[in-house]
Amino acid sequence: MSHFGSGTEYGLHCLILLAQAPGAIISSRDLAELQGVSVYFLAKIFPRLEKAGIVTASEGIRGGYTLARPADEITVLDVVEAIEGRKPLFECQEIRGRCAVFGGQPPAWATAGVCGIHAVMIRAERILHDELARTTLSGLADGVGRKAPPGFETDVQAWLADRFESRAQAQIAAVKKPRPRRQNET
């Protein structure tokens, strides 16, 4: 297993798509089906991004998500912390005060300040966070844009727009087929 879960991966991919379509409202279902990941799982991730102020939600049919602020103001660290939660690199249990030679009453010098091991971990964690905060969603989106041929991004937007538009037609189709619910292919 890795330190960051797949939720973070899915979330970042979705947010890049939102960054490429500024202002567009895209549902978690469409984002999931576009990328071939679980609709249900993605639907659990987005509320966290909303609570963190990264996306804004709109309800009802034709509802969905949009970036809450410009893509260059959302860092990878913001997304990781929103989805994974703020779990620290290291949780100091203050072993130093338990030393048997203290006999249960550790002297002041033993528990003063930050434990040496903990200090190393705090430093490493800050460096990791700084690095993750260096890349923004617009930076990631630019990277994708540079690799893809000119037509690709348009195709993706067309795919999403088609889904969005078909919300109205779904109602008409429902007259013929009672339950036209899509199945997920995961």
Added chain:
Amino acid sequence: MSHFGSGTEYGLHCLILLAQAPGAIISSRDLAELQGVSVYFLAKIFPRLEKAGIVTASEGIRGGYTLARPADEITVLDVVEAIEGRKPLFECQEIRGRCAVFGGQPPAWATAGVCGIHAVMIRAERILHDELARTTLSGLADGVGRKAPPGFETDVQAWLADRFESRAQAQIAAVKKPRPRRQNET
């Protein structure tokens, strides 16, 4: 929960003690009881440190562990990787190739090279590792030495030496009390 488990914390504390007593053989039981942590749990951690070449084990009564190389040649990263295993920061599942507009056959450009998100994570991971590799066991031990009053380290060594010496006497004591096994206080 934190990214690094308590095994890493216990391990580092034990290795600092071994670094402070170069050449001494200390059993996992003594290390555990000196620090008030689980004897059994520590006994599961040390074989990993041995497999990683950080400590060497000696068997039998009066057996135990010593550092396998000088304390300034063992980094915090070495210890973390030995105990936690080499789990990556991020495990790329190649979401980019699953895009629905590709219809199951992603073009070469889409899957060429490293995924942009993965690239950010690889960079962050290397920076984290570099930072953890910057501190050695001797560096940590020096930090403890600077904080503690002059007599402390001697007291600890005396506590451990006393345990080590008493291995022989334990057999004499066993004649009077049939089962003089120590209980752990965790």
Added chain:
DNA sequence: TATAACACAGAGTATATTGCTCTGCGTTAT
């Protein structure tokens, strides 16, 4: 040579997390 403590291997256990599935509720555009 019996013994006690050791390293080491591995089974077992309680609890938590991960990744995912599914149901139900209130909201919204048609």
Added chain:
DNA sequence: ATAACGCAGAGCAATATACTCTGTGTTATA
């Protein structure tokens, strides 16, 4: 009225964490 939406939360199998305990073989000492 309907269908799809966000959102909250229950459930669930698989895995991980932090221990706990047992058993095997090794070694120094009385």
